[in-house]
Amino acid sequence: MAKRKKTTIVLFSGDYDKAMAAYIIANGAAAYDHEVTVFHTFWGLNALRKANQVDVKKGVLEKLFGKMMPRGAEKLGLSKMNVAGFGPKLIKHVMKKHQALPLTQLIETAQEQEVKLVACTMTMDLLGLQEKELLDGIDYAGVAAYLGDASEGNVNLFI
């Protein structure tokens, strides 16, 4: 039996459009039977936040970061044409028209297809994010686990 191909994506960006690209590639690769990992670090962690506020104890700085950063996939901005939040509304409108899946559903699809979603524990610490605040079914790991996956990989991307 042939070895399954591996696709490993670092999602560093917290932009809606970049996260979409990451998940479209991830879901495509899973459909072609790749073993797929999306490793969320820095601002990419925000795509994994639950949309509702979660009751956790935090220091002052961590609370500040928590408030400044978007809470969940549908709150992310665009990397371009983000003027006054206009761009995201526009693109979501167009996506609906073209029956493209919104980011939250792309993430759900990924989970259904057993794409491994990993949150980088080191940057969670830096940004003051706790496990309870992130989606269920996420793995927690660091750069060593990422390198383990990536160094066996066929498609490695940093987004």
Next chain:
Amino acid sequence: MAKRKKTTIVLFSGDYDKAMAAYIIANGAAAYDHEVTVFHTFWGLNALRKANQVDVKKGVLEKLFGKMMPRGAEKLGLSKMNVAGFGPKLIKHVMKKHQALPLTQLIETAQEQEVKLVACTMTMDLLGLQEKELLDGIDYAGVAAYLGDASEGNVNLFI
């Protein structure tokens, strides 16, 4: 006969400097006899737009997107120091002085070297771009074709 190496670049960004980096790597890889694909998605599609306005039928939103986005490679902004369009002029001045090729010529060179330039059909739909508006000699494909190339690749980059 040894198998040719493959370089596959996703050009997501619509920044002049990032597109330059993508095409410099693509042309370098082609010179070393790699099979090279540049897959343009989201804002990266703007690098493939014809500089002149093309007469196509569009809805209101698609027209708006078309006007908001830069028309062709030489209209792209910089990812840094883009203040009031000053940066692009400055960098093009310096490029001329150092006899570096402008982006339009990097793209022409890529086509001459048989680098495969692909436009992502899904994001063309989203941004309301039509085939007539893009350069001649472009391929049209989706994420499946990208993954086919990338999963056999030696150098895979997301830019």
Next chain:
Amino acid sequence: MAKRKKTTIVLFSGDYDKAMAAYIIANGAAAYDHEVTVFHTFWGLNALRKANQVDVKKGVLEKLFGKMMPRGAEKLGLSKMNVAGFGPKLIKHVMKKHQALPLTQLIETAQEQEVKLVACTMTMDLLGLQEKELLDGIDYAGVAAYLGDASEGNVNLFI
């Protein structure tokens, strides 16, 4: 004896957080005995600048670029939440609290671990940067050398 794995990172970005991500991955890969190269191009070159001003002869434009661009790793801004320089201070404060290494030390660690740090000579020319202005122990090369490393690589990233 098994061949050592290769990790090759293009650092294009001049953002503090992205450079951190690049060096954390580079140092991790070196710890796992990969042969690691970080190829600095465009704004990523600023991470290699010496913090103090270096006395070199430059034309007017090159002086202007030199003044506009951050001088060294600790002067870089953030890709997100960079409002009025507030973000970088905040993140450095949090990093200290969590005993995360600042970028300058991540770069030192990389050099100690024999990560090959390369400055792209073509973009040094464009941005008017000279060897004397960059850290000691840096290699100087172009896209051909990069492709030589990358095409043998296991992990290739563009950051």
